[in-house]
Every structure is written in structure tokens, then in C-alpha cells.
Amino acid sequence: MHWIRTPRCLRTSRGLLLPLSLSSGHPVLQRAAEARRDFWKLSRSVDRVGSWWIQSGLSKMNDADVGKQIQQMVRFILQEAEEKASEISVAAEEEFNIEKLQLVESEKRRIRQDYERKQKQVDVGRKIAYSTQLNAARIKLLQAQDGVVVEMKEDAGKGLLRVTKDANAYRKVLRGLVVQSLLRLREPSVVLRCREADRGHVESVLEAAKKEYAEKAKVNLPKILIDGKLRRRRACVAGWQDRVRQHAGCKDGDLFQAKAS
Structure with a gap:
């Protein structure tokens, strides 16, 4: 070099x-x-x-x-x-x-x-976008569920108004309501209160309702007493659902009421 x-x-x-x-x-x-x-x-x-x-x-x-x-x-x-x-x-x-x-x-x-x-910035952006879309989908689902529930309530109310015109269907509904009330109360003796216009229908399905309740609850046949102090009440189909939930106490306009004696 x-x-x-x-x-x-x-x-x-x-x-x-x-x-x-x-x-x-x-x-x-x-x-x-x-x-x-x-x-x-x-x-x-x-x-x-x-x-x-x-x-x-x-x-x-x-x-x-x-x-x-x-x-x-x-x-x-x-x-x-x-x-x-x-x-x-x-x-x-x-x-x-x-x-x-x-x-x-x-x-x-x-x-x-x-x-x-x-x-990392891209991942965070993707997570935010996914969370936003998921929340929007949940909101739409809840809105759809609410709409279906409201529609079902309206259809049920209209159906109850129509069922009173058919005696057989009406007695079937009354029987189901009596059985539901007995299952919720689970008492050996109850007092049943209903509209004066529905007393004949209730008495016709009472024995069948007792047997159905005894089979489902696996108990002896309950004692059901129809309250004799009946007053005329106006028909209130919407009150049926409240009576199934409350079991006791009867407001004016209810079709029937069952309570422990």
C-alpha cells in the first residue's frame, strides 16, 4: 500500500x-x-x-x-x-x-x-371498532326483543277478547289459570273468587283442575271454596296475567282470584 x-x-x-x-x-x-x-x-x-x-x-x-x-x-x-x-x-x-x-x-x-x-395503534383501533359494532348489534337485538314482546302482549290481549266468545276455549283457559294459581300457592285449602258471569264455567272445570294440580305437584287433592260474596264486576281480560303473579288480593275488574284460606 x-x-x-x-x-x-x-x-x-x-x-x-x-x-x-x-x-x-x-x-x-x-x-x-x-x-x-x-x-x-x-x-x-x-x-x-x-x-x-x-x-x-x-x-x-x-x-x-x-x-x-x-x-x-x-x-x-x-x-x-x-x-x-x-x-x-x-x-x-x-x-x-x-x-x-x-x-x-x-x-x-x-x-x-x-x-x-x-x-399497537392498529390493534387498538380494531378493538374499538369491534366493540362499537358489538354494542350497536346488542342495542338492535334489545330493540327487536322489546318489539316482539309488545307485539305478543297485544296479540294476547286480542286473543283473550276473542276467547270469551268460545265456551270450550274459555273453560280451557280458566282451567289453566286455576292450575297455575294452585301451583304458585301450593296450599291444601284455597278460596277462589271469580266473576258472577264466570261461576258456571269455573265450577265445570274445578274438579279437572284439582286432579291436574295433584298430578303435577304430587300432592293430595286440594280443597277449593268458591267465595259466595260475589259482586258484579266488569270484564277485565288484562287482569288475568296480574292475578297469576299476585295470587292474593283482588281488584275490581279481575275475572277471578285464588287465595289461601
């Missing part, structure tokens, strides 16, 4: 360019600049020594021998300088590769961190 001097940098035969302006900053470049200065100092010293030997006449060697000696010294100095420059060049290339690798790894880490951050 040979050093080529340029106005602002040192260039090796391998193409490595070492700027002189950076010699004060980087350690490798600083060593290269120092080696260059030492080389040129030695070269000037050799030139001065050779000139002094020739001019003083103290040397007994002729000019040819002096020239050979000087050339030998110059070759030795150049060889030492080349070896030193080669070491500096190898060290510079190694440090350059290390720093390049560190920069590449640093940029890779930064890119990975940016990607992870953006991926």
Missing part, C-alpha cells in the same frame, strides 16, 4: 480516503496524520543529512556511495511508513465496519419500534 499526498486528504492505494481536516477528531485519522507528518519529517531530515555529508566533505565515500546510502535509508523509511500506513488502514477499515454495523442495527431497532407502535 502506498500513500498519495493530496491537498486536503491522504489516499491509499486501496482507495481509502483519509481527510486531513478530520485528523484532529477521529483517533485512526489522527494516527494517520501523525504518521504522515513523521514520514515527511524523516524525509526532510534524510535530505538534510545527505546534503551535509556531501557538502562538508567529511565523508570519505564518493558521490555514488553516498547516493546509494541515502537511497537505502529512504527505502527503509518508506518501508516502515508503508507498514505503519497499512496497519492504520486496516484499523480504520475495521472501525468503519464496526460503526457501520452499529448504525445499521440502531436503525433496525428504530424501525422495529416504529412498526410495533403502529401495530
Whole structure:
């Protein structure tokens, strides 16, 4: 490897360019600049020594021998300088590769961190969108359920108004209501109160209702007493559902009422 001097940098035969302006900053470049200065100092010293030997006449060697000696010294100095420059060049290339690798790894880490951050943002956005859609679907489902319940109530009310016109169907409904009341009360003796207009229908289904209740509850036949203190009440079909839930106490307008005696 040979050093080529340029106005602002040192260039090796391998193409490595070492700027002189950076010699004060980087350690490798600083060593290269120092080696260059030492080389040129030695070269000037050799030139001065050779000139002094020739001019003083103290040397007994002729000019040819002096020239050979000087050339030998110059070759030795150049060889030492080349070896030193080669070491500096190898060290510079190694440090350059290390720093390049560190920069590449640093940029890779930064890119990975940016990607992870953006991926987290995307995941959070997806979760928010999914939660929003799920809540909207639940609201629609609840609204649909409410609509179906309201529609069923309206249909049931209309059906109850129609069922009173059919005696057989009406007695079947009364029987089911009596059985439901007995199952909810689970008492051996109850008092049944109904409309005066429905007393005949209730009495006709009372025995069948007792047997059905005894089979379902696995108990003896209950004692059911129809309240004799009946008053005329206006028909209130909607009150049937309330009577099944309440079991006791009768409001005006109810079709019938069962309570424990």
C-alpha cells in the first residue's frame, strides 16, 4: 500500500480516503496524520543529512556511495511508513465496519419500534371498532326483543277478547289459570273468587283442575271454596296475567282470584 499526498486528504492505494481536516477528531485519522507528518519529517531530515555529508566533505565515500546510502535509508523509511500506513488502514477499515454495523442495527431497532407502535395503534383501533359494532348489534337485538314482546302482549290481549266468545276455549283457559294459581300457592285449602258471569264455567272445570294440580305437584287433592260474596264486576281480560303473579288480593275488574284460606 502506498500513500498519495493530496491537498486536503491522504489516499491509499486501496482507495481509502483519509481527510486531513478530520485528523484532529477521529483517533485512526489522527494516527494517520501523525504518521504522515513523521514520514515527511524523516524525509526532510534524510535530505538534510545527505546534503551535509556531501557538502562538508567529511565523508570519505564518493558521490555514488553516498547516493546509494541515502537511497537505502529512504527505502527503509518508506518501508516502515508503508507498514505503519497499512496497519492504520486496516484499523480504520475495521472501525468503519464496526460503526457501520452499529448504525445499521440502531436503525433496525428504530424501525422495529416504529412498526410495533403502529401495530399497537392498529390493534387498538380494531378493538374499538369491534366493540362499537358489538354494542350497536346488542342495542338492535334489545330493540327487536322489546318489539316482539309488545307485539305478543297485544296479540294476547286480542286473543283473550276473542276467547270469551268460545265456551270450550274459555273453560280451557280458566282451567289453566286455576292450575297455575294452585301451583304458585301450593296450599291444601284455597278460596277462589271469580266473576258472577264466570261461576258456571269455573265450577265445570274445578274438579279437572284439582286432579291436574295433584298430578303435577304430587300432592293430595286440594280443597277449593268458591267465595259466595260475589259482586258484579266488569270484564277485565288484562287482569288475568296480574292475578297469576299476585295470587292474593283482588281488584275490581279481575275475572277471578285464588287465595289461601
